[in-house]
Amino acid sequence: MTHVPRIARVLSSGEIMSIPNAGFARCVAWGSVLVAALAPAAVFACACGCGVFDVGTASMFPQHAGGMVFLEYDYMDQNKNWSGTSQALADNNADKRIRTSFMNVGLHYQFDRAWGVQVELPYWKRYFQTTDADTGDLVDFTHGAVGDVRLKGVYTGFSDDMSTGITFGLKLPTGDSTYGNFDPDTEIGSGSTGALLGAYHLGTVDSEGKWRYFLQAQWDQTIAHKAAYRPGNDLVATAGAYYEGWDVSPSVRIAPVMQLSASYRGHDGGDLGHPEDSGYTRLLVTPGIEVDAGKFSAYVDVGLPVLVNASGNQLVSSQFWRANLSYHF
Numbered sequence: 001m002t003h004v005p006r007i008a009r010v011l012s013s014g015e016i017m018s019i020p021n022a023g024f025a026r027c028v029a030w031g032s033v034l035v036a037a038l039a040p041a042a043v044f045a046c047a048c049g050c051g052v053f054d055v056g057t058a059s060m061f062p063q064h065a066g067g068m069v070f071l072e073y074d075y076m077d078q079n080k081n082w083s084g085t086s087q088a089l090a091d092n093n094a095d096k097r098i099r100t101s102f103m104n105v106g107l108h109y110q111f112d113r114a115w116g117v118q119v120e121l122p123y124w125k126r127y128f129q130t131t132d133a134d135t136g137d138l139v140d141f142t143h144g145a146v147g148d149v150r151l152k153g154v155y156t157g158f159s160d161d162m163s164t165g166i167t168f169g170l171k172l173p174t175g176d177s178t179y180g181n182f183d184p185d186t187e188i189g190s191g192s193t194g195a196l197l198g199a200y201h202l203g204t205v206d207s208e209g210k211w212r213y214f215l216q217a218q219w220d221q222t223i224a225h226k227a228a229y230r231p232g233n234d235l236v237a238t239a240g241a242y243y244e245g246w247d248v249s250p251s252v253r254i255a256p257v258m259q260l261s262a263s264y265r266g267h268d269g270g271d272l273g274h275p276e277d278s279g280y281t282r283l284l285v286t287p288g289i290e291v292d293a294g295k296f297s298a299y300v301d302v303g304l305p306v307l308v309n310a311s312g313n314q315l316v317s318s319q320f321w322r323a324n325l326s327y328h329f
Helices: none
Strands: 065-086 096-109 115-129 136-146 149-154 163-171 193-204 211-224 234-243 246-249 254-263 280-293 297-327
Touching: 254 297
Parallel strands: none
Antiparallel strands: 065 096, 065 297, 096 115, 115 136, 115 149, 149 163, 163 193, 193 211, 211 234, 234 254, 246 254, 254 280, 280 297
């Protein structure tokens, strides 16, 4: 059984990440301001919008020497066909649904106040419903596999408080990009190597330091790819704020978070890239909450699209869920 080459692609983005993580997630508040810097942040480099999970929380920003391990779960259900800035007829797209669970395990270690490293290992489980080319019937497939590993360096030596930093590294083609029932832009692995470049800044709003903000952006530039498919480059930029004044006990703090994220993804390339049905811009508002308890932090948020402008016909998701648990040592 083979499915029809898609009339329309699957909306991709570019992130839960991710620079996913809890501790930093505080950095978003009621009244965010959008920032655009660098470029796409789809560390996962997929045609699904997953880059939104790669930036937008503050928990991965180092504040002192030491380490952090984290476990993150992200979820996205792409079940609406979209063209331009509005929903389009489902019949215009041979693909009908893509539902993905993203699991991500990571380690960040800061050697001193200037230099650190970060490693992230993703695992995806994806459900894909599309149209069979021979019968015209709907068929579905489910597949899980390790995704593209990300390796990054972190430099925070611009100031004594480590409030400004840059990240740089590679997305490696370690994910499965050969599953026969998925299209190239639906595969769990991108089959490509990407250069990652990002920047962030943390700051305070009031004199007491209870209201804080952060700005973050990341670019994913494809530098090596398969001959038949080149994923589009991605940019994600996030601005947000959080309130640190809710102390439940001396060791437990609750921080409400609000963030605004803008994403841009370029057109895919290659014979299987379908540039006419790939590429988009998107704006999300993302409320969340973080709980800090000693060395542990937990963070949950949901991204809600405010604006989506997709080329051609693409499947989109109406919500982007993220949950993160981290331990600092």
